Every structure is written in C-alpha cells, then in structure tokens.
Amino acid sequence: MKSILLALVSILFVSCLSDGETSKQVDYTAQNEAEIVDYIAKNHLTAQRSDSGLYYVINELGTGGQPTAASNVKVAYKGYFTNGTVFDQSSAEGISFGLQQVIKGWTEGITYFKEGGNGILLIPAHLGYGSNGSGPIPGGSVLIFEVKLIAIN
Template identity: 70%
Template sequence: MKRLLTALLALTLFISCSKDKGASIDYVAKNELEIKEYIAKNNLTAQRSDTGLYYVITNPGTGIQPTASSNVTVAYKGYFTNGTVFDQSTTGISFGLNQVIKGWTEGIPYFKTGGNGILLIPAHLGYGSSSNGPIPGGSVLVFDVKLNSVN
C-alpha cells in the first residue's frame, strides 16, 4: 500500500511538472504596470494604443508619414526601463517596417519625417517570452527614435 501511494505521488508530481514545462508566461499585466511606473517616474505624457503600445511624440515631424509597409531610416537608442542600453544607431539604419518587431511596425508611423519621440513596447509587441541576444524574454523595450526618412 505504501508503494502504491508513493507511486501515485510521484506520478502526480511528474504530470504537474510536465504541464508547466510547455507553458509560456503571460507578461501583459506585468509589462503594463512596468510601463506605467516608468511613465510616472519620468514625468512623460504618453498615449496608449489599443494593442498596448505606449508612445510619446516629442516632435511629430513635418515630412512624409510612413505606413506599416514603408521602408524607413531611423536613428534610435534601445534600452530597458532601468536605463540599460541594449542597442543604438545614432546615424540611422534602413529597414522595412514589415520586417521588424510589431512595436516598431505600429509605432514608427506615428511620426512624420524629422519627427522623434519614445516608444514603450511591451513584450507581446517585441520579442514575447523568448530571449533575443541581450534582451531577456518578457522585457519591456524603450526606444528613443528619430525618423530620418521614408525611403
């Protein structure tokens, strides 16, 4: 009888552990709180889109406004809410907005050429729960962006 109880306990633990293995973490609520705290701490006036992207338009720009499928050149600094920089390009890089993370595809079209501001991107619009280079899964990404041109 003791062996049967031990076997049942072991089987129960095995099943509950194997269920957790494939589960992905939902960062939506955690990211929302982290972004709101960052906005408050830095006295930002940010807008929130329906998808959960937050953006601050410092200068809307006066040139061409890109679409989600435009090719653009953007100067940027990418960092976490704690200020740690993970990537930047001061001269600008060119890419198709349909080839980058969803937060950029949605956020860059808020600016016209010459415009700049901040994108606060929750994980579900960035890299999700997967790590990517120096970016841990579930991370909120903050980008200072300047739209240099729509190509």
C-alpha cells in the same frame, strides 16, 4: 537487466521531452503594463496608449511624409530597459529597414511619426520579443526606444 536498461532509457526519453515544455509562452501583459505606467510616472512623460498596448511619446511630430506599416524607413534609435540599461543603439545617421521586418512595436510605433519626427516607444513584451527574448533581451522584457524618423525610403 534488459528491463532496467529499458526503464532508464524511457525515463531519459520522457525527461528530454518535458525539457522542451519549459519554454511555454508566458503572458506578461499585466506585469508589463504596470512597469510601463510606473516608468512613465517616474520620468514625467506624457504618453499615449494604443489599443495594442503600445505606449508612445511624440516629442516632435515631424513635417515630412508619414510612413505606413509597409514602408521602408531610415531611423536613428537607442534601445534600453526600464532600468536604463542600453541593449542596442544605432549611429546618428540611422539605419534603413522595412517596417514589416521588425518587432510589432516598431511596425506600429514608427507610423505615429512623420519624417523628421522623434519620440519614445514603450513596448510591452507581446509587441517585442515575447516570452522567449532574443540575444541580450530576456523574455518578458519591456523595451524602450528613443527614435528619430530620418526618412521614408
């Protein structure tokens, strides 16, 4: 009886350990690239691709100062998936934050604009929330943000 109980406890222990391994990192790079390129084509956008894999569209460059990756900025934005579903949006007045406190796609992407500028960031998962996701954002998601750089604080 002790050996059966010991066997059951061992199986339970091993299965609990293996459950933690289901959150392995998945490389969505190729899938995200295809999804972004398709979105750009369907929406007739003229986008540029950075070396990191971030795509961005500059509608208006802006005329003010240009932030660095270490800047604190005020930005108005709307975030959605390639299917158009909105997952987050600021007020028109925007919100302030440090560019080192946000996803990599924002840290890089906002620096392409000057104050008063606006455009679109198309962010692959490796520059967003990766394989794990966050809140309403599933792992592996391409994120699209319409952004307006209101000010460098």
